[in-house]
Amino acid sequence: MAANYEIDPVSGRAPLVLGEGSFSDVTNAVAAPMERTDWRKWWMAFMVSLGMLGILGVAVGYLIWEGTGIWGLNVPVAWGWAIVNFVFWVGIGHAGTLISAILFLLRQKWRTSINRFAEAMTIFAVLAAAIFPGIHVGRIWVAYYMFPLPNQMDVWPNFRSPLLWDVFAVSTYFTVSLLFWYVGLIPDLATMRDRSVTKLRKMVYGIFALGWRGSTRHWLHYETAYLILAALATPLVLSVHTIVSFDFAVSNVPGWHTTIFPPYFVAGAIFSGFAMVLTLMIPARKIFDLEHLVTIKHLENMAKVILLTGSMVGYAYAMEFFIAWYSGNPYEGFAFVNRAFGDYAWAYWIMVSCNVISPQFFWFKKLRRSPMFLFIISIFVNIGMWFERFVITVTSLHHDFLPSSWDYYTPTIWDVLTFVGSFGLFFTLFCLFVRFMPMVAIAEVKTVMPQADPHYVPGMEKQVQGDVLGPGWMQRSEADAVAAQASVEAARDTKTDTDSDEGKRHG
């Protein structure tokens, strides 16, 4: 049975929007979650998130009042959960730009259904990340020292420090992601403006839509701007986690001082980011009836990216050990033996199980196409990637060069609460996003529909698909949609002669 669900990923001819919906159906489907009247469940989720955000407020407030002594830091381990959480959140933030920029440049049209969602996730994750460097300085009122601002002491930042590069990389990344997201939103905000029934909504969406009127003269510059932003964001996203890894790699600490760090961190970031997209997207597409726009094919593609990047991360773990042995450096060798078999062996093996073993299930198509299974694995990956940063940070520090100062690091309740609170910030922003913004890029999804092509002839896809997808597909359940898709595939196989036309349709 599973074989019938097959979609040919190479030709990309499986429909990206299931069924024969019109443009208007897409608009309605995406706008429906924002226009519903029953918000009880949303309020529940929002209140829980807000409560967690409150915890963040308390944890940060107490930190500012009392100082970093409330955390579990000790002398060899002077970098604890603050940096772990920072890298964790920044890493998650990488999937959004990967999906929106890199897949755009590679003309992966399937990205259109998920890019808005992933970009929103990026922005919220980078915001959650930005808390930690802000507060870990202890004396938060001098956090502005991080920026090259003229001051009465005539002191300037040291531009040779990777920590300073990080300030520039992360703030540039945040700004560019926000601009990219907003530019993508403008046509959809105009759609919401034109659909609004209440005056307030019309005004607010109208202000942010900037008076967009879909003019072709505007689309011309708009599409150029979008393409250029994608081209700028692609090296940017690679540079950001590279620079984050420099925070470690440029130091002389065994276990950190390796040239593999930049590519290894970037792969890990994409890995964790896609996992987080799945974690959020799988429930969201179910709750908001977007299963015909975010199809199983989209989820499967993400699973493949997770499998690829997860294997790259696994390779990096192995290569670190190899180089530790091959370099002949006893300190490096000790750091890695200690990592896998020392005091923090439990953390190391959690990391390996979650990051290296769990994605290997995605070699099986059946598992890649099961939303429930994908969701479970995505949670494992999230956990594993948090532990990766924990392992890297703590195992290298807790047994440093001087055995007399060796110590064991344990977080305090305040470390935990700050981390939980950062999820509060993330989820609060996400709740607001799903309520007030189109979760799927409406205008962009329309461009991948067959009838969007100016040379489309009505009935063109029927030659290929057979008459299996009738009207009324919006009401269909996912099982129906999948079964229909399977018939499409079967119908197509018998009509391979029309395939080449089909492939060129969007060219």
Add this chain to the structure above:
Amino acid sequence: MADKPFGLMAEFDTAQAVYHACEKVRDEGFTRWDSYTPFPVHGLDKAMGLPRSRLPWIVLVMGLSGAGLGMLLQWWVSAVAQPLIISGKPLFSWQAFVPVTFELGVLFGAFGAVFGMFGLNRLPQYYHSVFNSERFSRVTDDKFFIAIEASDPKYDEKKLKKLFKGLGATHIEVVED
């Protein structure tokens, strides 16, 4: 209201119809006109005979200025304002300044792309005559429009109505200025 209207607006149901209509209007030699679509229709700019966007030049200039300013800032801070020898490196150890230079180049380039696009498109522009049409609100949903301005030298309401009808317009109206 001036006696002269803004122009004539034709509505189309499909991307194909508006595409061919644009080709026709272009070939008729109209200059003050535009088409409006819910999404970027592939190749419609060429069907309208529009030149390429100048935006890439703006981005190039902005990106290079950002990178240049970034290097200048780091040189000035490290070699002039606060000359400190760190790790025995020269005061202007430019290799270490590459990451920040790159980031500022990207940042300024992105500003150039976004605000340059707003500038070329004259956005935000909250009032425009096309919004006077009741039916125009569906341009952000599923309808396609062409509007020819009354100020166009070749503007002739009767002839145009006929032209649009022949091109498959589903609705034609005169829009107030």
